[in-house]
Amino acid sequence: MRGRARALPAHGEPPPPRRFHAWSTLTPVASMPVIWLTFKIMTRVSSAWSIRWFRYVWGAGALSGLGAEIGELALPSLALITLGATAAEASWVRAAMLAPFLLVTLWFGVIVDRRARRPLMIAADLVRGSVLVLVCLLGLTGRLTVPLLVAATAVLGTMTVLYQLSDFSFLPRIVPERYLVDANAKVAATQSAIQIAGSGVGGALVQALTAPVAVVVNALGYLLSALLIGRVRLAEPRPDTPERRSALAEARTGLRTLVRHRILRTLATEAALWNLGNEVFMLALAVHMLDRSAAGPVVLGLIVTCGGVGAFLGSVSSTWLTGHFGYGRSLLASLVIGNTAPLLGVTVAALVPAWAVPALSAAFLLSGAGCGVANSQATSIRQIAVPEEVRGRANAGYRLASWGALSIGALLGGAFTTLLGTVAAEAAGAALMALATLPVALSSVRHVRTIEEVAHRPEPRVPVMDTVSPRE
Structure with a gap:
């Protein structure tokens, strides 16, 4: 994945929580075909x-992702319904979840490069599961408060950053280079299906069993994930760190590697521009749809669900497209289609209001498909384009750049929506998303046939010849 926001579904690295929960309008029964199809496609015998x-x-x-999707609805419901939190207090819960993505990403990148990744993933899952079990117990006994929930979500967000960075660097250890696109496509497709089904399941659990019990299901997903990771019996050599420097110096090395690598720099620029525009676009679209009619939440949910379906279809076709058309051409084509579709949808909706819902639904379907293809491809190339010993730090820098654009986009979205109105703000955000394709279109990435062409290869060591004459 490219490290994109998930309003239009994205990438094999699961991102931070969504701003809106419109997918909760889907019922678990309606989601079952998606889950069944995903399982059938994923379990076909293939390279990965x-x-x-x-x-x-x-x-x-898959287990931790499904649990997280349930938590997407359960945690806000816990704050608003069980604790009676105000809107401002609920916003602190969300901020506590997102803040670690900006505050600790670079430093965790250093840790990931210094240590074996599998124990870090297990530890992150165990901490997340334990914290959620504690939150449930406090909620059921009436001892949970908003400050405690804010602290708990901050821990969850912190451990999520650690897990995602470790997982990104761990996957290339177990999957050969030639199978990475297929592996990341399977991960991205599964995450897209989970996005479609998870919130519906979460909504049903909250409705039937209350929010604290739904939180336990979230915890169970993390604990089962730790169990599965623990079953991976892979010798993971300690990263090669001949000289231990300060964490700040090592973080700078990761950023420098990202900036100097022409392809990673291009992909990071594209992802940051897309996230910036997507945040503006989604905020304006949500305000527009929710203010439009009483059925606004349902309509918004259906539109966004089309993005999830498109992302699933794009992810499962990514390997085939890469094999037939090459990495660069399929990546560029998916970006042109996926990044431009929202602007076309907004334009049609503005010119012919009666077609607004069909136009936006089609735009989300195409944009989701483009994201599904591009994210699995971009993730694969990011995993092998830099030396393993700096992979975690380079990815941390990438994610900081791409996700840092979200906070700026949130501010711009609010300002644009207030000053220009919802339709103009939607158009501005969609235009930024379309412009995000330019860095890739103008770069050498489009000429890459296979990701192996840009894989980092360690320089062969030249034997040092003894120039001193032997003693007589």
């Missing part, structure tokens, strides 16, 4: 699926 350890890691990601 034939690797036993990948199946464990994929299963762990």
Whole structure:
């Protein structure tokens, strides 16, 4: 994945929580066909699926992802319904979840490069599961408060950053380079299906069993994920760190590697511009739809769900497209289609209001499909384009750049929506998303046929000849 926001579904690295929960309008029954189709596609014997350890890691990601999607609805419901939190207090819960993505990403990148990744993933899952169990117990006994929930979500967000960075660097250890696109496509497709189904399941659990009990299901997903990761019996050598420097110096090395690498720099620029525009676009669209009629939440949910379906279809076709058309051409084509579709949808909706819902639904379907293809491809190339010993730090820098654009986009979205109105703000955000394709279109990435062409290869060591004459 490219490290994009998930309003239009994205990438094999699961991102921070969504701003809106419109998908909760789907029922679990309606989601069952998606889950069944995902399982059938994922379990076909293919290049990546034939690797036993990948199946464990994929299963762990699916379980923790489904739990997180349930938590997306359960935690806000816990704050607003169980604790009676105000809107301002609920915003602190969300801010506590997102803040670690800006505050600790670079430093965790250093830790990931210094240590074995599998124990870090297990520890992150165990901490997240334990914290959620504690939150449930406090909620059921009436001892949970908003400050305690804010602290708990801050821990959850922090451990999520650690897990995602570790997972990104761990996958290339268990999957050969030639299978990475297939592996990341399977991960991205599964995450897209989970996005479609998870919130519906979460809504049903909150409705039927109350929010604290739904939180336990979230915790169970993390604990089962830790169990599966623990079953991966892979010798993971300690990273090669011949000289230990300060964490700040090592973080700078990761940023420098990102900036100097022409392809990673291009992908990071594209992702940051897309996130910036997407945040503006989604905020304005949500305000527009929710103010439009009483059915606004349902309509918004259906539109966004089309993005999830598109992302699923794009993810499962990514490997085939890459094999037939090459990495660069399929990436560029998916970006042109996916990044431009929202602007076309907004334009049609503004010119012919009666077609607004069909136009936006089609735009989200196409944009989701483009994201599904591009995210699995971009993730694969990011995993092998830099030396393993700096992979975690380079990815941390990438994510900081791409996700840092979200906070700026949130501010711009509010300002644009207030000053220009919802339609103009939607158009401005969609235009930024379309412009995000330019860095890739103008770069050499479009000429890459296979990701192996840009894979980092360690320089061969030249033997040092003894120039001193032997003693007589």
